[in-house]
Amino acid sequence: MAPSVKPISSPVPIEWYPTLAFFMLSIGLVVTAIFFIYEATSSRKNRSLAKELSTGAVASFFLGFGSLFLLLASGVYV
Amino acid sequence: MARMRFDLTLLLLFAFGSFLFFSAVSADLVISKLDRRIDLSSHIVRATTSLKVENNGAEAISEFLLPFPEHQAKNLALLTVIIVEGKGKSKVSSESLPVRIVNPKDSPPSLVWYSITLPKELGKGGSLNLEIKVALSNILRPFPEKITQADVQLIVFQDSAQVLSPYAVHMQSLTVKLPEPKVESYTKLENTKFSGSEIKYGPYENQPPFTYTPLAVHYVSNKPFVVARELVREIEISHWGNVQVTESYSLVHAGAVILGEFSRLEYQAQPHLRGASAFRHLIAKLPARAHSIYYRDDIGNISTSNVWGDSSMTLLQIEPRFPMFGGWKTTFTIGYGLPLKDFLFKSGGERFLNIPFGSPIDDLVIDNLTVKIVLPEGSKITSVSVPFSVKQSKQEKISHLDVVGRPVVVLEKTNVVPEHSQYFQVYYKFSNLSLLQEPLMLVFGYFLLFVACIAYVRADFTISKSSPSYLAKLQWDEVRSTIQQFEGVVNQCLIVHDKLQASLRDLSRTGDLQACKAARKTADSTLKELLKDLKPLISFLQSSPQAAQILPKVEELVAKEKELQEKIMQKHSIVVESYDKKSGIKDTENRVTALEQKIVLLRQEVDDLVDTIDEI
Numbered sequence: 001m002a003p004s005v006k007p008i009s010s011p012v013p014i015e016w017y018p019t020l021a022f023f024m025l026s027i028g029l030v031v032t033a034i035f036f037i038y039e040a041t042s043s044r045k046n047r048s049l050a051k052e053l054s055t056g057a058v059a060s061f062f063l064g065f066g067s068l069f070l071l072l073a074s075g076v077y078v
Numbered sequence: 079m080a081r082m083r084f085d086l087t088l089l090l091l092f093a094f095g096s097f098l099f100f101s102a103v104s105a106d107l108v109i110s111k112l113d114r115r116i117d118l119s120s121h122i123v124r125a126t127t128s129l130k131v132e133n134n135g136a137e138a139i140s141e142f143l144l145p146f147p148e149h150q151a152k153n154l155a156l157l158t159v160i161i162v163e164g165k166g167k168s169k170v171s172s173e174s175l176p177v178r179i180v181n182p183k184d185s186p187p188s189l190v191w192y193s194i195t196l197p198k199e200l201g202k203g204g205s206l207n208l209e210i211k212v213a214l215s216n217i218l219r220p221f222p223e224k225i226t227q228a229d230v231q232l233i234v235f236q237d238s239a240q241v242l243s244p245y246a247v248h249m250q251s252l253t254v255k256l257p258e259p260k261v262e263s264y265t266k267l268e269n270t271k272f273s274g275s276e277i278k279y280g281p282y283e284n285q286p287p288f289t290y291t292p293l294a295v296h297y298v299s300n301k302p303f304v305v306a307r308e309l310v311r312e313i314e315i316s317h318w319g320n321v322q323v324t325e326s327y328s329l330v331h332a333g334a335v336i337l338g339e340f341s342r343l344e345y346q347a348q349p350h351l352r353g354a355s356a357f358r359h360l361i362a363k364l365p366a367r368a369h370s371i372y373y374r375d376d377i378g379n380i381s382t383s384n385v386w387g388d389s390s391m392t393l394l395q396i397e398p399r400f401p402m403f404g405g406w407k408t409t410f411t412i413g414y415g416l417p418l419k420d421f422l423f424k425s426g427g428e429r430f431l432n433i434p435f436g437s438p439i440d441d442l443v444i445d446n447l448t449v450k451i452v453l454p455e456g457s458k459i460t461s462v463s464v465p466f467s468v469k470q471s472k473q474e475k476i477s478h479l480d481v482v483g484r485p486v487v488v489l490e491k492t493n494v495v496p497e498h499s500q501y502f503q504v505y506y507k508f509s510n511l512s513l514l515q516e517p518l519m520l521v522f523g524y525f526l527l528f529v530a531c532i533a534y535v536r537a538d539f540t541i542s543k544s545s546p547s548y549l550a551k552l553q554w555d556e557v558r559s560t561i562q563q564f565e566g567v568v569n570q571c572l573i574v575h576d577k578l579q580a581s582l583r584d585l586s587r588t589g590d591l592q593a594c595k596a597a598r599k600t601a602d603s604t605l606k607e608l609l610k611d612l613k614p615l616i617s618f619l620q621s622s623p624q625a626a627q628i629l630p631k632v633e634e635l636v637a638k639e640k641e642l643q644e645k646i647m648q649k650h651s652i653v654v655e656s657y658d659k660k661s662g663i664k665d666t667e668n669r670v671t672a673l674e675q676k677i678v679l680l681r682q683e684v685d686d687l688v689d690t691i692d693e694i
Binding site: 008009010011035036039043044045046047049053056060063065072078 | 316317318319320322370415417418419420422423424425426429477478479510513516517518520521522523524525527528529531532535536555556558559562563
């Protein structure tokens with residue numbers, strides 16, 4: 001009647017960490033570039049707050065997860 | 079030597095005294111056969127006693143008393159008692175019996191009594207086979223206490239030839255196993271035999287309780303006397319896939335202290351003659367699949383180490399910065415990472431960590447061991463189960479990406495020997511969602527950066543809002559935004575042109591005239607609308623003084639675009655007409671080619687103008 005004992009491992013396979021870090025960070029940096037290009041080329045009248053916030057949100061999501069996987073891939077198990 | 083004699087007289091005195099006190103109580107149990115084996119091959123004295131106890135009295139007995147002299151009890155690291163049934167191949171051992179310290183009322187002084195609770199009462203006339211394992215640390219004394227570099231280390235071991243017991247023993251024998259097949263001197267009692275590397279005392283028959291015949295063995299032992307004065311083991315769990323173990327050692331060579339100077343030249347020339355008592359290497363048995371192993375101290379990394387790994391364990395051999403002679407100390411830190419699935423398990427609703435307690439270094443005595451288990455943030459510790467007694471407490475630790483801190487379970491124990499390297503468990507609760515807290519914190523941090531950027535771009539920090547340069551800048555901004563809108567409109571016109579061209583190509587492929595005419599209609603209407611949008615933009619540009627440079631280009635672009643539009647419409651009508659009339663392909667081709675060339679040229683000019691306007 002002993003309850004089953006199962007080993008726990010990480011939610012994402014450890015071998016994927018470097019690849020995930022690289023791709024998420026690169027996508028995040030591309031979206032950051034889009035954000036800053038929009039900021040630089042748009043004029044005061046034409047700027048749309050919704051577009052800025054959405055681009056910023058997508059960029060920060062990818063950058064956040066990318067830097068987490070970068071930390072994990074380099075051995076700092078946070 | 080004087081101290082030795084004092085110990086002996088004291089023991090002999092109370093041995094006789096206690097016999098009088100305990101004869102009544104212990105007349106029931108009798109030990110019929112006792113076989114003691116003391117292993118002196120390392121600096122931890124391990125004594126294994128197998129005995130057969132019989133109940134000759136009328137009552138059933140449920141506990142077995144085991145006394146130890148005080149100086150031995152102080153250094154008693156481990157005491158396990160098991161019941162053995164059967165002999166040879168069919169030997170069955172029970173689990174370790176519970177042992178506790180008792181204080182009988184009329185016990186002679188300087189004796190510590192351990193009481194072993196038997197699982198089943200030993201009835202009248204019954205007999206039981208017990209096996210008692212004792213590990214004593216720090217009990218061997220180097221004699222002489224100070225030696226030079228060239229001397230060998232001589233150790234004195236003192237004990238009794240008969241086991242100290244409150245019960246009468248019918249037959250007993252003692253075997254002392256030495257590390258090397260030679261001995262400096264040993265007490266010669268009756269029935270003593272020295273052969274190979276073993277000294278046999280016995281068999282002694284019909285000894286009354288509390289017989290104590292002191293003996294001393296003086297022998298050569300060059301095994302490393304490694305004692306860790308303090309060891310702190312920190313086990314940090316990360317649910318992202320790693321158990322990180324960091325151990326900081328403070329080691330000392332607890333054998334004979336070195337006298338005089340240490341000559342490196344002599345040591346390196348003849349290490350076995352000039353430095354037999356020192357040790358160079360330490361071997362640590364780490365669990366299998368240990369990775370990222372490091373070995374460093376306060377100065378930095380120590381490179382004299384080796385790792386061999388296989389599927390059952392990882393062997394780490396480390397060499398301190400200098401050979402360890404008697405009395406010398408060294409401190410270092412070892413760290414390694416372990417895969418999560420070997421040590422962390424889920425059972426019921428809880429998770430638990432199953433990891434060995436003691437140090438992985440071979441044959442190490444630890445005076446003060448502190449094991450800290452750091453659990454991830456957001457976990458709630460429910461219980462800790464350790465197979466022996468430890469002192470528990472709780473702490474908090476702030477580590478990577480922490481907001482409130484991680485809960486830490488601190489287990490402390492003194493006098494730890496390698497037999498204590500058993501698995502222990504820490505049970506806690508943790509929900510998988512808490513794992514997301516770390517990446518979400520990072521995402522939020524980056525989002526704050528972007529919000530700061532947006533706020534900065536939108537903020538207006540000019541001090542004087544009516545200076546001419548500020549007003550000129552404002553006007554230029556407006557012109558720029560109008561030009562962007564204008565460019566948008568022009569691009570839309572160009573898209574409509576492309577659609578028309580595409581519809582012509584479709585016509586040549588499919589021959590669907592109706593679709594072509596419909597496309598023409600929609601194109602016409604869209605172009606009319608775009609033209610209407612264009613009018614207010616151009617009027618604004620004409621009115622603003624800043625746009626003076628751009629205005630001619632803009633007007634040129636508008637004119638060219640109009641021309642292009644006309645030409646494309648012409649071409650379209652011609653092709654549709656010829657289809658209607660069903661004239662030959664060659665005919666249409668001839669009429670269209672000239673137009674086509676002009677269209678291409680115009681298109682190019684329009685594109686160039688758009689680019690130049692863009693660059694401004």
